[in-house]
Amino acid sequence: MTLLPEEASDLKLIIHNRLLQVNKPPHDIIYNHLLQMDIHGKIREVLAETVRDDRGRSRRPPSEADFLRALQCRGIVDDVMKNLHLTQEAPTGADTGSPPKPAAHHVDKDVTQLKKSNIDLSRRCLYLQVLGGKAFLEHLQEPEPLPGQVCSTFTLYLHFCNQRFRSKPVPCACEPNLEEGFLLELHRDGTAEGSKMADATALLSMCDPVHLVLIKTDTSSETTLVSSHFLDWRTVLGSPSGKTCFAVELMGVGSECKVPAGVLTVSLELHPPLAETLSPDIISTQQLLERQRTAEKERLFLVYAKRWWREFLEIRPSHQSKMVKIFAQDENGINRPVCCYVRVLRAGRLLESPRQAARFVSLLAHEKAPVVGGGGKQEQWCTLMAFVCRGKGDCEDHATLLCSLLLGFGLDAYVCVGTKAKGVPHTWVLTRGTDGSVTFWESLTAHRYLHKTIDPDAPPLPLQPKPSSPYRTVGCVFNHQTFLANCQPSDAVELCIFDLQNQSRWKAMSEEALKSVCAPGSVTSLPLLPPLCAPSLDPAAASNQMELEMRFLVSEHRKDLELATVWDDHLSYLLSSALSAYELERCTGVSCGNEEFQDAVRRAVPDGHTFKGFPINFLHRSARRAFSTSLKSPFCQEIVSCRGDHVRLAVRVRVFVYPEDACAVWLMFACKYRSVL
Numbered sequence: 001m002t003l004l005p006e007e008a009s010d011l012k013l014i015i016h017n018r019l020l021q022v023n024k025p026p027h028d029i030i031y032n033h034l035l036q037m038d039i040h041g042k043i044r045e046v047l048a049e050t051v052r053d054d055r056g057r058s059r060r061p062p063s064e065a066d067f068l069r070a071l072q073c074r075g076i077v078d079d080v081m082k083n084l085h086l087t088q089e090a091p092t093g094a095d096t097g098s099p100p101k102p103a104a105h106h107v108d109k110d111v112t113q114l115k116k117s118n119i120d121l122s123r124r125c126l127y128l129q130v131l132g133g134k135a136f137l138e139h140l141q142e143p144e145p146l147p148g149q150v151c152s153t154f155t156l157y158l159h160f161c162n163q164r165f166r167s168k169p170v171p172c173a174c175e176p177n178l179e180e181g182f183l184l185e186l187h188r189d190g191t192a193e194g195s196k197m198a199d200a201t202a203l204l205s206m207c208d209p210v211h212l213v214l215i216k217t218d219t220s221s222e223t224t225l226v227s228s229h230f231l232d233w234r235t236v237l238g239s240p241s242g243k244t245c246f247a248v249e250l251m252g253v254g255s256e257c258k259v260p261a262g263v264l265t266v267s268l269e270l271h272p273p274l275a276e277t278l279s280p281d282i283i284s285t286q287q288l289l290e291r292q293r294t295a296e297k298e299r300l301f302l303v304y305a306k307r308w309w310r311e312f313l314e315i316r317p318s319h320q321s322k323m324v325k326i327f328a329q330d331e332n333g334i335n336r337p338v339c340c341y342v343r344v345l346r347a348g349r350l351l352e353s354p355r356q357a358a359r360f361v362s363l364l365a366h367e368k369a370p371v372v373g374g375g376g377k378q379e380q381w382c383t384l385m386a387f388v389c390r391g392k393g394d395c396e397d398h399a400t401l402l403c404s405l406l407l408g409f410g411l412d413a414y415v416c417v418g419t420k421a422k423g424v425p426h427t428w429v430l431t432r433g434t435d436g437s438v439t440f441w442e443s444l445t446a447h448r449y450l451h452k453t454i455d456p457d458a459p460p461l462p463l464q465p466k467p468s469s470p471y472r473t474v475g476c477v478f479n480h481q482t483f484l485a486n487c488q489p490s491d492a493v494e495l496c497i498f499d500l501q502n503q504s505r506w507k508a509m510s511e512e513a514l515k516s517v518c519a520p521g522s523v524t525s526l527p528l529l530p531p532l533c534a535p536s537l538d539p540a541a542a543s544n545q546m547e548l549e550m551r552f553l554v555s556e557h558r559k560d561l562e563l564a565t566v567w568d569d570h571l572s573y574l575l576s577s578a579l580s581a582y583e584l585e586r587c588t589g590v591s592c593g594n595e596e597f598q599d600a601v602r603r604a605v606p607d608g609h610t611f612k613g614f615p616i617n618f619l620h621r622s623a624r625r626a627f628s629t630s631l632k633s634p635f636c637q638e639i640v641s642c643r644g645d646h647v648r649l650a651v652r653v654r655v656f657v658y659p660e661d662a663c664a665v666w667l668m669f670a671c672k673y674r675s676v677l
Helices: 005-022 027-036 039-057 064-073 076-083 200-204 233-238 280-315 317-321 354-363 384-390 395-408 511-518 539-560 569-588 594-604 623-630 634-640
Strands: 085-088 115-118 124-134 153-160 163-166 179-186 210-217 223-231 243-251 260-271 327-329 335-337 412-420 425-432 438-441 448-450 471-478 483-486 506-508 609-618 645-657 663-674
Touching: 039 064, 039 076, 124 153, 124 233, 153 179, 153 384, 163 179, 200 233, 200 280, 210 243, 210 260, 210 384, 223 243, 223 260, 223 384, 233 243, 233 260, 233 280, 280 317, 280 506, 280 511, 335 511, 354 395, 354 569, 354 663, 384 395, 395 412, 395 425, 425 471, 539 623, 539 634, 539 645, 539 663, 569 594, 569 609, 569 645, 569 663, 609 623, 609 634, 623 663, 634 663
Parallel strands: none
Antiparallel strands: 085 115, 124 179, 124 260, 153 163, 153 210, 210 223, 243 260, 327 335, 412 425, 412 471, 425 438, 438 448, 471 483, 483 506, 609 663, 645 663
């Protein structure tokens, strides 16, 4: 049946408005998805029948209620909700038994593998919308970027209740165009109410904040932590409409933690809305009680820590100079017990072994906290979320992450605080075997050292043995539930006995006291542990792209030297096995596959020819930076600038990806040429 033009227009308007009302939030994503499903075509058939039936009974035009009733009777609404999906970032490192965590929007300059995740209609959701930024005064003078121009960008990362999100990068500006929507599930894992629709009382008891981390990425892909902010979302519980909008002031980090970095306009909306809202007084009272309870626990722990420290100093006056680190400042300048920085972290399917975990941690770049002016090192122990989003940090950040992962793999792991050569302060990881063996793990390099204790009472040896590790002294060790200070006569690592249960050698803090401020959920100020994110990078595509760029750079370099460039594709392919063996050796400590590579090269290089190869490893994917660094080696220079008879060049790039898009980039230059006397 054909509708009149006026009636068709009215129908389209009604359908459009109802879809926007029924399916928000986020209406823009869901509505676009409905258009892709051709939902208008399906509804149009039902409406044509409804109009025909109503006209047979009366001349009055059908109402909106008639349309909705007809849609429900024919199952259109149920079909829509059943098939509705949202895109989510590639699965995180959470164990496979946990329910899926939906993300609303994830855009990145790299090709990201997205999956589909059903909306759980039995759970209440919070739609957090960032409506823009302003007052980022550091970028006040930055010009508007031209189309296609490479510029510095802002990226906003979120973590809430085991769910992680990332915005699309936007150009840095005084008023950055940070406009993004995120759909957060409101639920409690591990409770009987986890599958129920949370009411106002249950939501009020959820004191977990939304952790916002703002990262700046410059034109050379270097990242900077701009701000780390914890947002209490529960103000929306007092809004009659279930929606609220306000400005969030982001503070700087480190030495600038008291200086505003910028302002974000944030909108919060509950879906579905609460049947009964809470009064603002109830919400503020709950927040006040939580702050008071946290402050009291922290005060009692501080009193205990001072008494414990006095007892430690009474054992031996020289303990005053030992590196016993009880508290450490995070990126926001907040003092926390060091045990708070370590948790049991399971990476699910993302990491397969402790040694692979060590390799992953070593691929996160090492950078000390920036200091304005002189005055030595700025102390800053980052929260795990800020560390992995930035992709680099100091040795303390690496050590606490590695210790957390090793604990997740079931090892008896501790973070060691002490010094290395020349008295430089350092942290590393220690694991104890069931046979009493002690192994040191260097989190910056993934190297492992078996600790061998030297007996100071033994007769002197004719040859002084070399130290078994690069570490010189150790002041204390700790993990998520233990803190032990070294009270042996000497804090030298080579003389230290790591019998941690022996109270005459190690003075322990009360586990109950540590649990009161360091256990998950013990205090509201303690950040939750975020899951690791699966890599979004395609290693084959990244390898091919970087290899093409490297070939171009080598050709241009040889052109400047007035040399021709002839590539040997077969030889380039053979280099892959060597690069794969190098990365496997870094992960496992076992060398394998070298015999096959050598045999293949001998077959590929004719008699009377010479083969030369130069492998090198990087933590970034910038071909130009890698080539510039490689040319500093005389071996690489000799290969790239090779002159002779029948010269053939080869280059191979292999990008190995790990969680959080950490990359191990192996690059090998090679050449073969006829030897001429």
